[in-house]
Amino acid sequence: MNIGCLHLKNNVFLAPMAGITDLPFRTVARSFGCGLAFTEMVSGSGLVRGMEKTFRYLAASPEDRPLGVQLFGCDPETLAVAARIAAERGADLLDVNMGCPVKKVAKTGSGASLMRDPERAAAILWAIRKASTLPLTVKIRAGWNARQVNAIEIGQIAQECGVDAVIIHPRTADQGFGGRSDWGLIATLKGRLRIPVVGSGDVRCPEDAARMFRETGCDGVMVGRGTLGNPWLIGNILSHLSGTGISVPSLAEREEIIRRHLMLAIDFYGEKVGTRDFRKHLLWYTKDLKGGAQFRQAAGCISDRDSAWKALQDYFRHIEEPSTAFSGPGVCGSSVEIEGDDSWGPT
Numbered sequence: 001m002n003i004g005c006l007h008l009k010n011n012v013f014l015a016p017m018a019g020i021t022d023l024p025f026r027t028v029a030r031s032f033g034c035g036l037a038f039t040e041m042v043s044g045s046g047l048v049r050g051m052e053k054t055f056r057y058l059a060a061s062p063e064d065r066p067l068g069v070q071l072f073g074c075d076p077e078t079l080a081v082a083a084r085i086a087a088e089r090g091a092d093l094l095d096v097n098m099g100c101p102v103k104k105v106a107k108t109g110s111g112a113s114l115m116r117d118p119e120r121a122a123a124i125l126w127a128i129r130k131a132s133t134l135p136l137t138v139k140i141r142a143g144w145n146a147r148q149v150n151a152i153e154i155g156q157i158a159q160e161c162g163v164d165a166v167i168i169h170p171r172t173a174d175q176g177f178g179g180r181s182d183w184g185l186i187a188t189l190k191g192r193l194r195i196p197v198v199g200s201g202d203v204r205c206p207e208d209a210a211r212m213f214r215e216t217g218c219d220g221v222m223v224g225r226g227t228l229g230n231p232w233l234i235g236n237i238l239s240h241l242s243g244t245g246i247s248v249p250s251l252a253e254r255e256e257i258i259r260r261h262l263m264l265a266i267d268f269y270g271e272k273v274g275t276r277d278f279r280k281h282l283l284w285y286t287k288d289l290k291g292g293a294q295f296r297q298a299a300g301c302i303s304d305r306d307s308a309w310k311a312l313q314d315y316f317r318h319i320e321e322p323s324t325a326f327s328g329p330g331v332c333g334s335s336v337e338i339e340g341d342d343s344w345g346p347t
C-alpha cells in the first residue's frame with residue numbers, strides 16, 4: 001500500500017493512542033510486523049513553543065519506522081510550523097487529529113471539534129499541505145453527533161486539500177467509545193474518495209480485520225484497543241490475511257514480550273516513571289490468564305525494575321499453560337475495554 005510517496009510493507013496499522021503508543025509500545029508492536037505506526041497525538045502549539053515534554057513524543061528509533069506524527073491543534077499557521085518541525089525531526093508522515101472527543105481538547109476547537117468547522121478543517125489541511133511535502137493523512141470521526149454526521153464532506157475536503165489518505169473511526173464524537181463503530185460509513189467513504197481510506201474501530205481479532213477489508217473495501221485497517229496486552233494481534237492479523245493461520249504465544253513467549261516491553265519503558269522513561277507507567281500494561285497483559293487477578297493486585301505495588309522482575313518471575317513460574325480451548329487475547333472474544341471520553345488526553 002502507498003500513502004502519497006510512502007510505500008508501506010503492509011496495510012495493517014497501529015492506531016495512535018494517547019498515553020499508550022509511546023516509543024516502547026510501538027517498538028513492541030513493530031516486532032509483530034505492523035506496516036505503519038503513529039505517535040500519540042502531539043500538540044502543534046507545544047512544538048512551536050519548544051516545550052520539551054511535547055518534543056519527547058517525537059522520539060523514535062531506527063526500528064520505529066515508518067512513523068506517522070499525529071498533530072492536534074486549531075490554528076492553521078501554528079500547525080503548519082509544527083508540521084515543519086515534525087518533518088525536521090524525522091517524521092515519515094504527518095497526520096491531523098480531527099477525532100479526539102476529550103473535552104479539554106475539543107473545547108479549544110481542536111480534535112473532533114474540527115468536524116463541526118469544515119472551513120477551519122480545510123484551512124488547517126491547506127496550511128500543512130503547503131508547509132510540507134511529507135505524506136499527509138487526517139484521522140476523522142463519523143461526525144460530531146448523530147445529527148451532524150459529515151465524515152463524507154470532511155473526507156472530500158481533505159482530498160481537495162491534497163491529503164494523501166483519510167483514516168476514519170466511524171463513531172460520532174459524542175459516542176466516545178460507546179456502541180459499535182459504523183463500518184458502513186467506511187464503505188461509503190471509500191466509494192466517494194479517490195485517495196486511500198483506512199478503517200479504525202472494533203478490530204479485536206484477525207477475523208474482524210479480514211471482515212473490515214471485505215465489508216468496506218478499505219485500503220488499510222488500523223488496530224487500537226485490540227493490541228493492549230495483545231500486541232501479537234497485529235502479527236496474527238497479517239498471518240490470517242495471508243492464509244497462514246494464527247497462533248497464541250506460549251507463556252514463555254508472553255513473559256519475554258512483557259520483559260522486553262518493560263525494559264524498553266525503563267530505558268525510555270527511567271526506572272521510576274517507566275515501571276509505574278508500565279503497571280497498566282501488566283494488567284492488560286495478564287487480563288485473561290489464570291491467577292491474573294492476584295498478580296494484578298501485586299502489580300499495583302511495583303515501583304522499580306527489581307520488584308517488577310520478581311513479580312513476573314513469581315507469576316509465570318506458577319501459572320499453567322492455557323489449554324488449547326483458551327480464547328484469550330489474539331483470538332476473538334476477549335478484549336480490553338476502555339470506556340469514557342476522558343480515557344485519552346492531550347499531550
Ligand SMILES: Cc1cc2nc3c(=O)[nH]c(=O)nc-3n(C[C@H](O)[C@H](O)[C@H](O)COP(=O)(O)O)c2cc1C
Binds near residue numbers: 016019020099201202
Ligand atoms: C486510550 C486511547 C487513546 C487514544 N488516543 C488517540 C489519539 O491520540 N489520536 C487518535 O487519533 N485517536 C486516538 N484514539 C482512538 C484510536 O486511535 C482508535 O481510532 C479507536 O480506539 C478505535 O479503534 P479500536 O476499536 O481498534 O480501539 C485513542 C483510543 C484510546 C482507547
